[in-house]
Amino acid sequence: DAGVTQSPTHLIKTRGQHVTLRCSPISGHKSVSWYQQVLGQGPQFIFQYYEKEERGRGNFPDRFSARQFPNYSSELNVNALLLGDSALYLCASSPTGGLNYGYTFGSGTRLTVV
């Protein structure tokens, strides 16, 4: 079985641009969460979606948005990119969104803003 798939793996953008990151969860998993990991820090929670609805949002500005599609894949969008948005963006999937099953993380998208 394929794990959590994220695309692209690496991305370079210019300040002010927008970016779309994509995530395909494990087959059968209905919940997707997004995390941002700045170099040297642990991952920070951005969003959680379950059954196409937003279930939770972390302390991130409105420039960050996300959505989940009927096939449970998800997109993370970031507008008006800042240098500080440079990070590893991680997607995690789980069957229901609760933690009892643990989360499975993808390998992430490395975003560099110049």
Next chain:
Amino acid sequence: DAKTTQPTSMDCAEGRAANLPCNHSTISGNEYVYWYRQIHSQGPQYIIHGLKNNETNEMASLIITEDRKSSTLILPHATLRDTAVYYCIVRVEMNSGYSTLTFGKGTMLLVSP
């Protein structure tokens, strides 16, 4: 959120047991302790979780003190591939009934030959 405190780094000789401590003195009665690890340039990997009792799986053992204010992750026979950042996390339950993970900086475990 219940906060966790971990040492910044630890060393372990290959083949020996690695014991990684974590303090979570403000943990609530219904909060679980989770351990994840992150090998360089990869996403975090689930290791184990527990509430009150000690737990063991094919990867590790989790020892939680009786007062639940601290725990220890044990890798019984560390290998070079266990070199990673290890995160101790207390589950946060959001109002919607779903949970998220609050990561700290973790412990960098270096396993040496």
